[in-house]
């Protein structure tokens with residue numbers, strides 16, 4: 101699986117420093133392998149060693165049952181081949197399958213290990229189905245209505261999900277930045293503000309919106325007002341591209357069999373079940389084959405984290421698995437009836453909010469996963485939880501449609517009262533955060549059991565009160581977003597890496613316009629041009645790609661060393677502006693200490709996180725009308741709307757919100773908390 105390395109933006113020192121910080125903080129605060137969940141694990145633990153029990157019986161039914169290994173004379177080479185095949189099979193199957201069965205499969209397949217594995221897994225599956233059928237007959241319950249085999253026609257060995265990771269350049273936060281012209285310490289901020297990095301232990305002392313009071317600082321009027329009042333665009337020049345061989349809009353309609361592309365981010369509190377839910381969904385869709393799933397089950401069981409088997413589909417790195425938390429944004433692809441979905445699994449832990457912002461900035465729609473268990477939903481929703489913070493962040497970053505997966509419903513016996521209690525509580529909050537009621541859908545799910553994910557649940561516990569969509573149907577019914585294909589080309593780099601051939605590759609989402617192989621592009625900064633040698637969309641080579649696509653571009657004529665995560669590639673005739681000073685309209689979140697001149701912040705903009713300082717406080721605005729209510733305020737308090745001037749340490753490329761919504765939004769964080777959302781109103785220098 102591809103894990104692209106950010107060659108330029110990678111700070112190797114962080115590897116060492118962060119180990120300590122991350123390792124200790126999570127272990128202290130979070131129970132990573134909840135033993136309570138173990139009873140619901142999709143492994144065969146309820147029927148331990150089915151093969152051991154049934155081995156004799158099954159073999160009698162088997163056409164090869166008269167086979168005996170010892171009776172077979174193997175040459176030395178054959179023995180070695182057999183051992184090698186068995187080693188390989190044990191890696192996949194662990195200890196759960198009797199050796200005799202594996203030996204037989206290897207010999208029958210003439211030492212073809214893939215064929216042998218298929219044979220054994222077919223036996224395993226047959227056995228599982230038999231047990232399930234028996235269970236269903238006994239309990240009188242309907243089956244889950246999922247036929248995993250029918251989901252795919254691909255061969256078993258092909259089916260492994262491709263997960264690409266997006267890593268954020270400045271994931272480690274600090275405060276007290278040195279910004280030219282402004283000294284934060286002079287203004288007393290370092291004395292005023294808590295001096296903490298982003299460790300899991302600092303949650304309760306944070307300033308930010310994780311401690312939103314009963315009346316959140318951000319109201320629907322304010323988010324909408326912020327967007328509407330700044331959205332009247334100045335006329336944009338038509339892209340001056342000479343190459344007009346393709347009618348992008350018409351081609352887009354035809355592409356992917358007429359399916360719309362949709363970027364989906366999965367958000368929610370740590371342990372809500374995001375990775376499990378999406379891992380299981382991918383499995384049920386046939387994007388993960390039985391063999392791989394079996395391997396994950398075995399490995400996770402061995403590691404004492406059996407309940408995380410599905411989460412391992414998306415949590416790819418050793419550290420993520422070790423800790424049981426998602427850290428990077430995992431990206432993969434799946435299809436629904438009418439859409440091709442780029443799925444981004446964002447980390448829930450508050451240490452990794454910057455990574456989550458990167459994922460959310462590139463998303464069109466979101467799935468918010470909440471844990472329905474008693475006490476767990478509350479923990480995620482109340483003080484210190486990420487449910488509220490993520491909800492606010494995605495809305496502020498432009499996501500307007502949301503599916504809420506009310507997950508782990510099995511833990512509350514699929515009780516309607518519990519579901520409704522969560523819907524009411526969340527509904528009020530999401531409305532205040534700026535989501536229209538009609539754009540939010542609530543779906544009861546069990547990520548671990550696979551219930552109500554790709555097919556509507558037939559379980560009477562649910563059907564007696566729920567007739568709505570399953571998760572996949574909801575994803576399919578999201579409205580496709582408007583893409584800015586008519587605007588000049590813009591792509592924000594989320595990763596840079598060296599390819600085998602000449603040149604190098606950058607990945608990122610095309611925010612506006614389109615690109616064709618052979619185009620010349622300008623990178624800002626460093627203000628240098630290059631040529632597009634190749635384009636890949638979902639790892640397939642293509643001739644062109646357009647706004648909304650997550651692509652990988654192979655570039656030539658430029659030195660890789662000059663390109664960093666956060667650079668914007670644009671059309672050379674209509675370049676993006678680069679500056680270190682700009683004005684913006686801010687919406688201040690629930691901060692405890694007022695913002696004054698010289699305030700040091702971390703600016704999160706697309707894939708960039710850059711130290712900056714609030715250089716000037718220009719005016720306070722009326723939340724709804726946008727009229728100036730106070731000029732040159734001394735400070736800004738929670739819930740206020742204001743015009744401010746920001747100074748960044750290094751030049752960054754950005755756009756006015758009114759011209760390019762996607763490239764004119766940003767978030768400000770301080771000391772591990774998100775303190776404001778903003779839109780760019782004026783670029784200074």
Ligand code: GDP
Pocket residue numbers: 133134137140368369370371372373374375376377407408411424425426448507508509510511545546547548549
């Ligand atoms: P994430 O941090 O939100 O990605 O959560 P994970 O997917 O890593 O899951 C956290 C824990 O919750 C794991 O032990 C899962 O097995 C468990 N879990 C996830 N979904 C469900 C569910 O629907 N029911 C139950 N009982 N447990 C679940």
